[in-house]
Amino acid sequence: MVRSIIIVGAGMGGMAAGIYGQINGYETRIYEMHTKPGGQCVSWRRKGYTFDACIHHFFGCKPGSSVYQMWHELGALPRELVTLKECTAVASPDGKMFVDYYDLERLKKTLLNLSPTDTKMIEKYIELIKVFAKDKMDDALSSGSLWKMLSIFPSMVSIRKWIKMNMRTFAERFSDPFLRNAFALLIYANPDAPLFFHFMRHAGGMSDDIQWPVGGAAEFSKSIEKRYLALGGKILYSSRVEKILVENDRAVGIRLVDGSEHRADSIISNADGRKTILDMLDGKYMNEIVRNYCAPLQDETPFAIDVFLGVNRDLSGEPSSLVLLLDQPVKIADHTYESIETQLYGFDKSMAPAGKGTIKVELPASYACWKKLYHDDREKYKLQKQKVAERVIEILDNHFRGIKNQVETIDVCTLMTWERYMGGSQGWFNLPNRKLDFTMREDRSDKKFKTTLPGLDNFYFVGAWASAMGSLAHNANSGKTIIRRICGHDGVKFKAHP
Numbered sequence: 001m002v003r004s005i006i007i008v009g010a011g012m013g014g015m016a017a018g019i020y021g022q023i024n025g026y027e028t029r030i031y032e033m034h035t036k037p038g039g040q041c042v043s044w045r046r047k048g049y050t051f052d053a054c055i056h057h058f059f060g061c062k063p064g065s066s067v068y069q070m071w072h073e074l075g076a077l078p079r080e081l082v083t084l085k086e087c088t089a090v091a092s093p094d095g096k097m098f099v100d101y102y103d104l105e106r107l108k109k110t111l112l113n114l115s116p117t118d119t120k121m122i123e124k125y126i127e128l129i130k131v132f133a134k135d136k137m138d139d140a141l142s143s144g145s146l147w148k149m150l151s152i153f154p155s156m157v158s159i160r161k162w163i164k165m166n167m168r169t170f171a172e173r174f175s176d177p178f179l180r181n182a183f184a185l186l187i188y189a190n191p192d193a194p195l196f197f198h199f200m201r202h203a204g205g206m207s208d209d210i211q212w213p214v215g216g217a218a219e220f221s222k223s224i225e226k227r228y229l230a231l232g233g234k235i236l237y238s239s240r241v242e243k244i245l246v247e248n249d250r251a252v253g254i255r256l257v258d259g260s261e262h263r264a265d266s267i268i269s270n271a272d273g274r275k276t277i278l279d280m281l282d283g284k285y286m287n288e289i290v291r292n293y294c295a296p297l298q299d300e301t302p303f304a305i306d307v308f309l310g311v312n313r314d315l316s317g318e319p320s321s322l323v324l325l326l327d328q329p330v331k332i333a334d335h336t337y338e339s340i341e342t343q344l345y346g347f348d349k350s351m352a353p354a355g356k357g358t359i360k361v362e363l364p365a366s367y368a369c370w371k372k373l374y375h376d377d378r379e380k381y382k383l384q385k386q387k388v389a390e391r392v393i394e395i396l397d398n399h400f401r402g403i404k405n406q407v408e409t410i411d412v413c414t415l416m417t418w419e420r421y422m423g424g425s426q427g428w429f430n431l432p433n434r435k436l437d438f439t440m441r442e443d444r445s446d447k448k449f450k451t452t453l454p455g456l457d458n459f460y461f462v463g464a465w466a467s468a469m470g471s472l473a474h475n476a477n478s479g480k481t482i483i484r485r486i487c488g489h490d491g492v493k494f495k496a497h498p
């Protein structure tokens, strides 16, 4: 008899579970509360402009890697891609600009022009990038393969002192004040980000493993949805799951908010972990480990506010990502910013009408502050969003002179917007309170309840809660991992292709 699987949520993990489930002979159905696929991997159109709330760095573009193979299986690759020439760029108010090029000759020249006194440190930086790229450390570290990890061990030992640093401590080694500021902000303008993550990005960019999928996040998600539907899968949109039905400690189905009940042999949740455990399962399947996972995350949330602008200005000559240092701190809502990070989509013509450009500015902010505003006074919340956009446009105008008169459309998205569309418990931030795991290896032990819950049979997590990683590839891979596990239980030989 064909076994059935219900999946809650059509994010990366949910759709990947659906695709591998269909390939392996299961009858799968995805219940999605939103009207479109992709979850966090989302973009939308406004007056001819595409606003992408997700992709900065898309890993797995290079044929031959295991991640490329998975995207291929999921119908996401091959597709039209754009090669980017830089990791990011930083500009100072007095007109200095550091572009962190993937081309190392060009990078070295840029840095030496900016600060000849930092020659030794600049050479070290280039050398570290080379070590990382030569051994394909990015691929080895994310694969979790013991063999690949062993092969990079000697190089890891040689650079271990550097790998332990964060961006701030690395930046402090430069003597030039602008470079000290700039280096600290090369990863999402976050000085606490790990340095080795920056090297992984460089290695990915240099080898063309990181590129930009033309059209942005929604087109990417739609290609995976297309593969799933072609395999006979079913997605039911506008179908919010309220409860997971349990009988004798076995998950047996779901109840939607409209009261309808649906049954299957296994239930997989791609939804927010806290909501699944505490609300859909009434907090009945928890031990100390799971309770700790459910503890709230820090209040300060990255990518908490996105300001999207459609501008009547050609951005094709601009870097893809630009951090603007501010001459003095700027207070927006309850937060003070010393820099702002922008994404400038001039490299992809499909993102704006001809000759025009799309800009995204992402700001960290306090979850509690925006939640209170949203729930206490909706008018004030809307006004605050408008003020944020005005402040951001003023800041941009200092760098892009005249841009404030070129703005044609504005959209502001907060953590509350994410919750409205995706039902999370801290905006998009669906991570358990535990250590990050950069590898994509299979989790067979489940000792730490990454993907199951204590005392509950037939139930699995996929997506960010299961992987503890905010990455498209890791979360799609979590869907593959769970179907492989279910196949193992059922004595089915797992297949990755129909």
Ligand SMILES: Cc1cc2nc3c(=O)[nH]c(=O)nc-3n(C[C@H](O)[C@H](O)[C@H](O)COP(=O)(O)OP(=O)(O)OC[C@H]3O[C@@H](n4cnc5c(N)ncnc54)[C@H](O)[C@@H]3O)c2cc1C
Pocket: 008, 009, 010, 011, 012, 013, 014, 031, 032, 033, 034, 037, 038, 039, 040, 041, 053, 054, 055, 056, 057, 058, 059, 239, 240, 241, 242, 270, 271, 272, 303, 421, 422, 423, 424, 428, 430, 462, 463, 464, 465, 469, 470, 471, 472, 473, 475, 476
């Ligand atoms: C701002 C931002 C930038 C990012 N940049 C990058 C990047 O550059 N590169 C990269 O690799 N990754 C990036 N990521 C991370 C990546 O997008 C996510 O890790 C990944 O998309 C999450 O997939 P997921 O499987 O956890 O599902 P999610 O995207 O979390 O989807 C879960 C789905 O479940 C649905 N759902 C929730 N509750 C219910 C319910 N009760 N009933 C029915 N459906 C429900 C939601 O609507 C949603 O569709 C970024 C993420 C964000 C937010």
